[in-house]
Amino acid sequence: MVLVRFFQRLGLQSWNQRRRSRRSATAYKAMKNRNAFVVLCVIALILAGCTTTKVKRLSENTKMDLSGRWNDTDIQLISNSMIQDCLKGSWIKAKTKSGGKPVVIIGVVENRSSEHIDTTIISKKLEAALVNSGKVLTVNDFENRDLLVSEREYQEENATKKTAKVSGKETGADYMLLGSVKTNLDQEGKKSVRTYYVSLELVNIETGVKVWMNEDSIKKYIERDAYRF
């Protein structure tokens, strides 16, 4: 009844009402056009509603899991725990070859998991924390090494002698950061437990001695819907 009243307000009448009405042909035609217009508007609104993309800004600390796979929340949890532990380590106070602050180079954090994880996000977060602590220096990592070399070569050829940077003056790192991300899956039907193991270690480049290491894990219980309508 509510719907009938709604359509009546819009000027839409039932077939029976239409048959009963004794309006002129012109009035009927005008009403028909108006009805068609209203119906078209409703359809257009529905279609417009279907294609809207909703975007909502989230705070960095918002915990949100959609697929159960490795995500930003896991990175935050792992990085925070690793950074705190790394900065507390006794290696920071150990005497270095140069006598200054320890120098670290970011090595390789291998992805040995069953997901396509960009492990550089973890290592870069750790590097940023080390630099910002003021207790450690870091040097250019492997990926950008060639860029620096070619820039120096370019400067040696093209820049003035006063400003050109020369080769052979880079700071040698004392420690290298290495690590890996591994996963383990235990699944039965709709239920699964996925565990991520992240291990990081700092190795003395000269002696090969591991001066700090930490392993952290994240365990997730994932349950998928077995049925839907």
Added chain:
Amino acid sequence: MSIPRTLLIALCALLLFGCASTVSLGSVEHPLSQGRYDEAVTALEANSKQLESAQGPIVLALDQGMVFHYARQFDLSNRHLDNAEGLITDAFTKSITEGVATYLVNDNARTYPGEDFEDIYSNVFKSLNYQMLGKTEDAMVEIRRATEKQQVLRDKYEKLSAKTAQAAKNNQVDGLSGDLVSIEFSHSALADYLGMLYSRRLGATADLSYFHGQVTSAFSSQPHLYPFSVPSRLDEELSVPSGKARVNVIAFSGLEPYKQEVSQYLPVSRSGWMKIALPEMEGRQSMISRVDVSIGDERFTLDLLEDLSAVAKQTFALRLQDITNRTLIRATMKAVGTSVIDVVGHGIAQSASENDRQGWGLLADLATLFSSVFSVASEQADLRMSHFFPAMARVGGINVEPGVYDVTVEFKDASGFVVGRVIYKDYHVKEGGLNLVEAVCLR
């Protein structure tokens, strides 16, 4: 709108909903068999809408993934195979309405969830795509994912096997448990072999040894799937002599099996027939029986590593029991429904007045006829599956001096005639790298 009119439209809709799922892909298969892969891509893209509406988005994504792989468009292939994998994962959640429809119409009424072999091999081919793009770590991720899926499958089969063995014991049926054990597919030697090569490239010695062991274990633990010898040069993969470079060749031939309908008609009453339509997986004939490789002056023959067709058939065989049970229940329900309409309709006609009896009788006959036609016409086997996975995988490897070589892979028939040839001119063989050559002949 009157109730009979609504009913008629609903029944027509149901009939259309459960329509046959076959689609002709000759325009894609022909260039594929001739090695004209770019042409096959164009033909598939032209047929994509038709294929999607007939067989669903999973089949389309798998087909696109494979055809783009053969055309060496590895990025696009990965995009489609990723899409297929995501859709297969989503299809785990079963629709209740579709489930009900499978009992009323046929199995085509539900979303195609993908076969187990399609799910596993999509990761294997994604890994090859990543390797060809020079991303060995990502290639390894795909192999680990395939391994995880195989573990889940193994658990599923073991439980099902134990359950069936127990049921057989309770019902004193001999031999049933043995049949199920024989259709167990626990791990793919092809996935393990690729895992072994990637591990060697990544310098992961523990993984290298693990995957090497898994390849031999695949042969020894699944003799029904691997009734041939372990590749003769498998142990050479463990280490490459200093100063040498290893070239590995993987060749794919033939096309995966296809599904066909096998139907049986049983008379159920004077009112009609009961149709039982089941899908059957049938292998395709391949001309290729031997693959030879030449690198510079070196020549060797590839060894058979995996019969992908056999794996497809075996994994499907396990699902077939479930399909058969559902088909029998559905066909019986339809036949019973037709009989009920027949008996009730004619009962009403008998009890009607003399004048109305003929009219009611005619209506009862029509209703019975319609029900009978519906039950037979709607009973169609679900023939949906991907079309372009290969049937056979052969592998081999040789140590050579690092340098530039012409690599020729020749696919030969049983008489030794060359039916397909793939040539890589000026192939750079690098020391310490993974020099993996892939050749395909789908004839």
